[in-house]
Each structure stands twice: as structure tokens, then as C-alpha cells.
Amino acid sequence: MRPENYRPVKHPPSHEYELYFGPNHPGIEGNYAIRVRLKGDVIIEAIADGGYLHRGFEKIMEERLWIQNVALVPRICVPDPVPMEETYSRAVEMIGGLEVPVRAQWIRVMLLEMSRICAHLFTFGGNAATIGLYTNMFWGVTMRDYFLDLFEEVTGARIYHMFITPGGVRRDLPEGFLGRLGNLLDELERRMPEFEDLFFESAVVINRASGIGIISQEQALSWGVTGPNLRACDLPIDLRRDDPYLVYPELEFDVVTVEGGDALARMMARRGEVIQSIRILRQIIARLPSIGGAIRSPLPNPLAWNLPVGEAYARTESSKGETAFYIVSDGGPRPYRVHVRGPSSMHAVQVLEKLLIGARIEDIAQIMFSLDACPPEVDR
Amino acid sequence: MMSYVADFIFMPLIAFVTGLGLVLMARRVRAKIERRVGPPVLQPIYDIVKLYAKKTQISHGIMHDLSIMMLLGGFITAEIFLPVPGFDGLAGEGDLITLIYIMMVPMLGLALGVGSCANPNGSIGISRALTAMLAYDIPFIIAVTGACMAYGTTNLIEIVQIQQAGGPASWGAATMPLLAFGGLLAVHGMMGKEPFEIYIAPAEIATGPMVEMSGKYMGALFIMQCFQLYTIGVIYTTLFLGGGENWPFFLAKVFAVVFISVAVTNVYGRFKTDTMIRWMWKWPTGIALAGLALVMAN
Amino acid sequence: MSLLLRRRFFWEEIDLMSLLDILLLVAALLASGLFVLGRGSFAGWLATVVYGLMLAVLAIAGLALDSGVAFIPSAMSFEILGRNLGWRLDGLGWFFALLTVGAAFFASWYGSGEWGRKQKRMGLQHALLALNVLAMLLLLSSGDLLSLFIGWELVSWAAFAIMTQGGGPAVAAAYRYMIYALAGAMAVFAAIMLVQNVTGGLGFADLQTAISAMSTAQVWVLFILFAAGFGVKMALMPFHLWQAPAYSETPGASSAFLNAVSARMGLFALILVLVKLTGLEALGSLAIPFTFMSAKSALMWVAAITMVVPTFIALMQTDARMLLTWHGIGQGGYMLLGVLVGTSLGTAGGLMHVFNYATYQAALFLAVTAVIHRAGTSDLDELGGLITRMPWTYVTLLMGIIGLAGLPPMNGFVSKWMIYKSLLDGGQPLLLIMAFAATLGTILSVYKLIHNIFLGQLRREHQHLKEAPVSMVLPMLILAGIGFVTGFMPGLALNITDIAQRAIGGDMLPHHLGGVTLATGSLNMLWVVGVLIGAIGAGALIFYLLGNRRYEVHQFDNYAGGHFLSADIRYHFSHEFYPGLARVIGPWYRGSIVRAEQGIGILVNVAGDLWQAVFRVAYTPLYMLLVVVLGLVFTGSWGIVP
């Protein structure tokens, strides 16, 4: 069997060899592969090998109704699904001219930030596991699980919520939810010093993460790096601030930037974002009860809902970077064309390939996890 | 003659059973630190029996099989040459130096077997394991040398007797604390626990040496882990903690030595190979050399 | 052996004096005969048989020496410049002679079969090998300082001749060797002249009287000249640079011979002059001012550095033969260290290590030569997976590396154990730690050797290789077998080293078949190896009785992260085998000694150019004037001073 992606090295120099990193490898994030050519343990060439998770989203979405696609989009990025729903819904709203009620906007922001915390906690865990620090992973994933409980309470699902629909959100918050969210945030803040001791300030972690996978500012801008990875290069670019959507202009938060551009800086940028997300959520807890009104603007019969002809581009700052949907409607019940702009396809393919050159075997997993790419979103 | 037979049969068996307990302790301690329940008491046995009971057993050639035999054989030999309460039969026929080198035989066997699997991950794992051995063995050897100089003998039985004659005050840990501490750090590296777990490194080289081990081959590695923890614990106990007066005390000491390692391991990440060498050649080596200087000065 | 001596044997009937004569005569006849007949296909076998006969003669001589004969004199003697040159074989020389002839026996056997037929000028190689044997026997049986020097020169030139056989880089390496050897010979000659000046004699006894008569400074000069001169041959640091390229470029069988014994000639001379004649007490009392060290401990440290540094250089080699020769240099350090410790245990350990080293190093070189014979290269990056194709060669190499690394059950462990133990008992913990470190480095290095050649992925172009022929496999297996047997029963080898040790003088090491029993920890290899084999047998029982039958899979049925492997994917991890270690100790390989050597070369060149310029340029009158003025000043001062 010759696998489709295999390009053989016909007569390699005798001191080089190939190694397959993934898809069935614990050092890889999800079902993804990197083929590396090595000399000793230094990487000469790395070729990202995706496509293991390809489902043809953009094609499938053309065959489903506008409202059916709400169920499909969160599956594009598994660890951080809410921005997908939100962005898709917002693009549809832009074409359809729907107005989202203010309360729904606040709830959306709350879910977005909760999802960001979940994704970052997950990444911390994965990042720690690449260097054998499983304790952090066990604690972090458990912490995330408590957030998933809250998601379940609001949306009825742990992972794929399908909660944000064009025009608003599906349901209002349950009774006493904000209190429970507040308690959980207290708990997270109480646990943060533990994580600091264990992970962010651990000498081993700092030793290993600093200086690997360095992206300079120019490289970051020319390679299309977005999100925390960009802000780890000390570039204060954040869509929530630069191209505000929903109710972000009303919220106080800092754009976290870290100097360095290496794996450690990217981790620290995410840590700062978790703290900022907690801050945002606290403001929401304080203000949401005072905001009344509907949670959804009325839709026509969703099964026979033709959007007007038009196109829209909506973008969101997700935990991975800039997530965007470009949707074209030809006036029918289904999208004419959907394009998903995921941040991970830049991070996991072009950036990763370049960062790995000159790195060592032991850095591969760490660089990949520090970029926090999301393979299902790369492959779509 | 009968005492020899008893040695040959019971010493490896005791080592294995104790090793199972040590493995269980390591897993339980880890579970507790990770705030979970952890495996049931018989889990190490289940794992080993399960692996041996696999219905297909994949081999990568004769050397792969031979390596498993060398692995078990080397450790069984090491167990027989260890002085434990009640069984000192052969500890006098080979001394501490012999024991240290016998312990390298299973390592060499494993290395050869992994090499014959022809998996680059395995080869890198062995390369790292040998590098790690060079890193931790130097402070360990210094500690051993210092202890031997202090006791004036390499005969294991005599080392134990010297320490037991004077009670806990004459234990190696009390008379030469620096050497004992340096040795303890080296022993931590020897057990291959984080931050020195560079040769398993799942996220880097997919468990390295174990990558092509399956079925009873993997089962042998699990058994090896039991033997390894036990042997290291006993050697350290013999050198610095007064050896064994009787079984309860002796086992308590062995468990304590291993416990120190497994208790601190879970809050560290894994060093890079070169960081580990630098660390090992800096701190434990320095401490052990200072201890050696003290021993020589006396 | 004492049992055997109760009866009268035939060698007691014949004249003992003639045993050495027979040996030298046979060697000379063989060498000259091979120069004439070497081209015949039978030449190798003839030489092998003759070496076998010589071994038998040596065995008889050994029995005689063991029975208390001090030495076996030769009838051969010359009168040169009023000095009587004599040859006689004592226990020390006999021990080295045994190794020499033994190594020649196996090398010749190996070269007689298929391997020899593939060589271009095998006849010359056979002849040169015989010449080397003759030269070494002359050296080993030298009876005074002058004959020692003659033998020394003969050995150097004979080795030079055999080294140039490879052609190309071999000639350059041999030339480099020759420069070192000549420099060493000059040092030895100067030392001998010093002795002659003081005592007026050249006998060994004269050396002893000279040392007692000399001032400390003179003894120091003598010591340094001898140590440096003989140290060149055994590649003591810092005179080690020539050996690895010179030995590894030599064709296979000869290379095995050179590696096994040639460098040990230096050790022989050092033992003879410094240990036997000068005595370790004299060396120990030769203190270095302002330090705690003496000449003896300085030499021990040199030996220890020779042990460690070349071992770690070997670790970084990418050629199998280079790797092994660098280890050869390192192993020499163990032997010298053991002998210099001076206790009976240390001396026996050092001498036994000479014997052990000869067995496993010869086996290793023959195995590597077999690999070159089949696969065409010894580049560690271009081999791999040969275990399925050349299993017996693998077995030899495996046993050899276990010996080289000094692990049980091979003999290398026993001698190393004795050296460790003697260092520990002699209160030298730092040297012991260095010895341990060198052993650890050796383990890393030899694993790389066996992994890169025999384990891992089988290359596509090696899919159809066959095992080496019996004529090659058998000698190396026998050598490895000797290594195992003397590891299992070290008493056999210790019986042989006893003869040498008795010749050196000092206490004898009490030993038994299984090893030694000491108050501070003993070694009984019968138990160790027996239990190890039994336990491996138990491991085999566990392996075969528990669990289902094994099923051998193809090499490509392998975990590759879920990928599919095929023959044209190269996934063998061989180059830079210890990258992490290389990153730590890599900066240490700055090659300071290499640069020093180059610097000396440049200095010599510059001096030569200057000297040349002095004569070439047109200032001759000026120089004449200068010379005249200096001459006047000299004569003037001459006149003033008295």
C-alpha cells in the first residue's frame, strides 16, 4: 500500500532519516500528522500532513438548510465550538438583516468567554502533558469539566451546544445560573495559584518552553498568525477591541500581550486571557440580570426560510485566533457557498512547518500544542 | 545446598511481589496527587497476566526474544546477589561492583531487543536511556565509591553488618549525609521518573523502548519495572539505610526510598536530554563529590 | 600445574636454551619464506600452521617458566661496539609473546580463506604479518637496553610497513605514525644514552644502578623520556593522535593483529622499564614539587585521562573501525592504570586486561572486517539491520562488545573488576570514578556500534547479503569463545598472567578458577556467570512456557505513527546517535591536542623555512660575521669563566 500522502525520499543522505509524528501519536494534537526529516534529533524538514479529519464541511453546508447548519458548524472545531456557532449565526443575521436582542448578545458573550476558558484550560493540560506533567492536565481538564457542566445546564449539551441560532439564542438562562457561574469562577481563581506553581512558574516548564518555536513580529504578520499566538509576539491585535462585535465595547478588558513570541510566551498569553475572561464574565454576572427583553428575534418558518441574495463576512476572536465565515446566499433556503476561515489552518500547516525546522524531536509536540491548532478545523 | 535453592527461588519471588507493591504504590500515589481514586489493588497483577495472556505475540526476530530473556535473567541474577534479611547466600560471591554491572546486563538486553525491532522511536528511546544512564550513574558511582571507601569494603553483607552494628547512628545516611543525598537524587534519575523520564517520553517518541513491545514482551517490561524499583530501593537501603534487620523494617525502608521518588515526580515536567545531563552532573555530582571529599578527609 | 611438574618431561631433556632460538628461527624462516612464497594460496594456511606450532613452543616455554625457570635465554648474541647484545625470554615477555603469536594465528587463519583471496596483495600482508611477529618477538625477548631499542625500532618499522598496505589515506596515516614513532624512539634512545653515560653499561641492571646513582632531576628526565617514548607506542595521551587513523586504515586481518597486540608493545616496555626495573616505589618517591603528586600518580592520571578521553572520542565516531581503535587507545589506559596501582590485584588485573583485550578486540575487528567484506563499508551511517543476514558475525560482535564494555559474563568484566577493586583498595576513588565513567562511555559507544550495524532497519541494498564464510566466522567465534571461557573461569587467564606477574616481581595474587577471594569483597565468576546463565534460562522458561507462541512479523509491520512503511523509506536512526550528550560534551571536543599537533607542525615548518631562508638569502657575509662574533664571544667567555 502506498499511502496517498507519501512522497518517498529516493536516495536520502545516509545521515538523515524520516520519522512519522502522528496521526497515531500522543505528541500530536488530534488526528493530524507531521512527517519530519531528521539529522540526529534536529529537524531538517517538516511536512504537515492533514486531511484525516476532512468531512467536507463547506460542501455539506451547501446542501443543508440555513437552520440545519447551526447543528453542523460547532463540529468544525471541537475544543472551542461556541465561536463557530456565533460567527455563523452572525453572518446569517447580516445577510438576513436580523437584529439580535441585547440580552441574547450578553448571553452570547458569556458563552464565548466560557468557551474560551474551557479551550485554554484544555490547552494548558495538553501542553503540560507533552512534557510529562500529567498532573496539570488532570487538574485542568477536570476544571474544564465543571464549565462543561454549566454549559450543559444552559444548553443541554456538554460539547456541541447548538445553542446560538440566527436571531438570538435558543433558551434563556436557568434560574440561579449566574450565581453558580460566579462560584465556579471563584473556584477557578482559587485554583489559579496551584496551576501557577505547577505549570506556569515551574522551572522545568520555563526551561523547556522558552526559546522554542519563536515567531518574530514580521513573521507573525506575514504568516497570518492570529489570536493569542499573535499577541504573544507583543502585537496588541484583538478583534474584540479592533473590530468589536456583540456587546464587547461595553465590557472592560485588557488585550493581553506578551513579549518573546516563543512557546512560553504563547502559554503566558493564554494564561492572561483566562484572567481577562474571568474579568469579563464577572462584569456579565453583574450586569446581565438588569438586562431584560427577548432572547431571540422572531424567525420565519426555519424549514422554509429563504435568505435574501447577498453575502456576508463575520469574524470572531476565538480562543485559537480569528475565526470567520464568509457566506453567499443566492436567495434560496440553503447557502450558495460557505467558506470557513479558521485560524488553525495557518497555525498548524504553514507556521508549524516553518517553526519546526531546526527544532528538535522533543520540541515538536510542545510547539504544536503551544500554537494550539485545532486539527478538525484545519481539515474541516 | 538447600539454602542456595531457597535463595534462587525465593529471592526473585520476593522481589517480584514487593515490586508489585511498589508499582501499585507509585500508581496510587500518583492518583492521589492527581486527585483521583487510582487503580485497584490487584491492578499490576491484572496487567501482567493480561499481557501474558494475549493470544497473539508479535516478535521482531530472535534477538527480540533473547532480549526478554536477558532482561528477566539479568534482574533475577541481580535479586539473587542482593543481601536481604534471611537470604545472603550469594551476596558474598559477587560484591557491590559486580551487582552494579549485573544490573546493566538487562539494560543491554533490552537495548538490543528494542534495536532489533527496527523502530526509530525505540532507537531514539534507547539512545536517550543510555544517555540518561551516563547522566545518573556518575553521581551514583561517586556515592557508591564514597560509601565503599567509608565502609572499607565492597562486600554487601559486611556493609550491612557494619551499619547494623552501630544502630541508626551508623547508617550511611547519618555518617555521610551528602553522599546519601547525592545518591538519592541519582536514584531518582535511575527510576526514570519525571523530570528524568526522558526515555519513555510518550509525547516525544511514543514511549521509546516500549514502542514495539506487545503481549508477553510488554509483560516482561512490566515485571522488569517491579524488579527495577525493588532492586534500586534495596541497593540504596543497603548502602545508606542500614540494610535489613528484619523484613518489616527492611520493606519499610525500601518503600520509603521509592516513595520519595514517586511522591515528588508528579509535579515536574520532563527535562530535555541535555538539561538532564547538565543537572545530574551539576547538583547530585557536586553534592556527592563534596560527600566523597568529606569521607576522604576522615 | 604443579601436579604436572612432578614428572619429567621431554623439554627438560632437551636444552631449555634452545626454545627461544627455535621460536625466533621459526619466525624468521616464516617471514623470509612468506616473502618468497607468499603469493601461493597455501601461504596463509602455512603461516597459520606455523603460528600454531609457535604457540605450542610457547606453551612449553610457559610450562617451563611456570615451574620456576627465571627466563629462557637465547644462544643468539652479538658483539657491537664492545657491548654484548643478548636475548632472553622472561615471564613478562613470554606473556606478550603468547598474545602476539595467538593474535597472528587468528589473523592469519582469517586471512587465509575467502577474505584473503579478495585482497590485492595478500602474500605481502602475510609476509609483513610474519615480519611483525618476528620483530615483536625480538623486542619481547630483549635482554638489555640496546637490544630493547633495536627491537623497538624493528617493531616500529614493521608496523609502518604493514600499515601502508591499505594505500591512499593509509599511507598518510602510517607516515604520521612514523613521525611519532621516530620521535618516541629518539626519546628512548636519549634515555638509554643517559643511562649509558651514568653507568657505562647497557644492561638492565645498569639501569637500576643508574637510577640509584642519579640525581632527582636526572631521574625525572629519564622517567619523562621513557614514559614519552614508550607512551607513543601505546598511544598515551597526549601522544594518541596517530593511532586511530593508522590502525583503522590497515586491512582487516592485519588491523585486528595490530589492534590486539601492537600497541601493547609500548605497555610491555613501560612495564619492563618503569615497573620491573625502576620499581614503583622509586616512581612513587619521585615527588612533583609543590603538589601532592609523584611521578607514579602523575602517570596514573595520564593513564586515567587516556582511559576517559579517547573513549568519549570513540563515542562520536561514525566509522566502526575508527570507533574500535579509539576504544583500543582507551583500554590501554585501564591496563597501565591497573599495573601502576602496584598491588598484586592491580597488576594481575592490568595484565589480565591485556589478555582479555586482545581476545575481544581481535574478535571485534574480525567481525567488522566480515561486515566490510559483505556490505562493503564500515560507515555506521550506511549499515543497519544485518542481524538477519549475518547472525554469527552478530554473535561475535555482541560477545566482543560485552567484553569491551566490561559487563558480565565476558572476561572484560573480570579484569576491569580487578582494576576497580585495586583502585578502591589503593585509596584512589577519583581514578576509580574515572574508570567507571570510561566504562559507561564504552557502553554507550558499543551499543551505537552494534545498533548501527546489526540492528534497526535493513537497508534495501543489503537485502540479499549472506553470512561471512566459515573461514572468517570460525576464528572470530573462537576468539569470542575464549573471551567467554576466560570470563566464566578467569582462573585460566590468571594462571597465564601469573607467569608475567612473577617476572615483574612483587606479591602474587592468590586466585582460584572462579576469580579471587579478598577480605574486602570477592568475585567468583563461576557463581556470577552460572547464576546469570541459570537466570537467563529461567527467563527463557518464562518466555516460552507462559503466553502463546510467538509470531515473527516483517520489519515493515511496525509502528510508525499509523503510517505505512516500505523498503524505500529510510527510518533508521543512526547518525548522531547521542544527540543530547553531544550537545553537552560536544563543546569539549575542541580538539586542543589536535590543534597543538598542528601548531607544532606549523612551528616546525616555520623554523625550517627560517633556517632555509637563512641560507638562501644574500646576507651570507652578515651571518658569517655574526658567527665569527659569537664564536669570539664564546671563546672569550670560555677563557674567562675557568
Next chain:
Amino acid sequence: MSDKLPVIEDQPEICRSVDAGERSVWTRVMNRFADHCRARSLFVLHYCTGCGAIELPPTITSRFDMERVGVSPMVTPRQADILLITGYLSIKTLKRVILSYEQMQSPKYVIGFGSCTINGGMYWNSYATVKRLDQYIPADLFIAGCMPRPEAVQQVLLKLMEDIDAGKANGWQDYYNNYDRYLGNQQALFGESWHTPTDVIAEAKHYGYLADGTMGRHTDLLLKRADYALDRVPEDYPERGKNERRLP
């Protein structure tokens, strides 16, 4: 309301498939013991084939902690007992899954995770995914839902343990016994030149799992193409260069 649900008796108790060697009482006792241990020590292959993998970390980490029933993740297929197909399988992944499955040691168990493995689930009309897992490798159990919760994962693992203890989870034997059928389905999807480096037929012969369905016309095709068996490299392998992506 009875407090017990009625037991459905419609399917007979599946007998343990009898091994050739399982005649004596001793081997039977040993096999029971082995099954007992097998059920209590399950190593899960660490292969995130699809999005269901997101629920595995919660399952193994502190909150649900599957190690307390003996389930732990393992890295390579050689060491693993369970292959969790966590969700949809793209065709490219399926090849790796089959390879990994064949490299695992018997007894080995496959759990289809989520609706996608049962009928294609959310991606029923995707051109890139495989709709039914059990056509290609024998699946022992399925979990419905998208996404199944950690509790569901735990439940299916407990069910699998029960099955193993009772000697019922024998999908792996089916793969040996009906290899031709599975291979046919695989060939229909991947083309005639499909083969893995693993020689399933030789393994089945070696261990006595050869049945009528092991070999057939599909395996005949396989033997013709099996480079691994012949130690040769086909001449028609593509050369490097044409489509090679060069890095700056």
C-alpha cells in the same frame, strides 16, 4: 410497576468460542482466569480518530478516573487492547485505523463511538467519511449519540468488561475468520492495490484461526500485490520531485 425490567431471552447465550488448545480442564481454568484479568486491565489506544476524542480526557482524568476500573490509555497499537473509534472516519483515517487494528494483539476490541460510526451520523452525506465502521473492522460495541458523554463511555467500557469476562467479545476472531469479507469491503473503498504491511492470513494460520472465510478472491488479489511478503520494492513507485513541496 415491577422494579425489574423484563429480561429479554430472545438470543441464546453465546458460547465461548473454543480454542483448539482449550480441551483440558487446566487450560479452561487458565482461560477463565485470563479472561478475568483481561476484563480488568484494558489499555485504550491513544488515537483520536475523530471529534469524540474530546470526551476521552474527561473520562480518564480526575473527575471520572477510568483507571480505577483498570482502563488506561496506551500509546502504540502493540500495547493496546481497545481501539476506540471516536467518531467519524474519513477514508484517509480508515486506512490508519485498519493498520492500527491489525497491529494490535488479539484479543482486541473495537468500540464505535458516536453516531458517526453507526450510520454516518451528522455526516451522512459527506463525500469524505465512511458511514459504517463494522464493514471494515469488526466492532464489538457501539455508543450512540453525538457526542456521547463520559458516563456513556464508562458504561460501554463496563459492558465490554462484562462481555470479556463472559468470553463474549470475540470480534477479533471474526476478523480472522472472515478476513476476505472485510478485505473486500476495504478494497472496494481503497482500490485493488490496498494492503497493509501486516500479514493477517499468515497470522491466522500461525495461531489456528484459519476459517473458510479467511481466504477468498479478495485475499488472492492481496497476495499478488503484497510487497512485504516478497521483500521487494515495486518498480512503479513514484519518484521524488514532481509534487514535492519544497520549503524555502
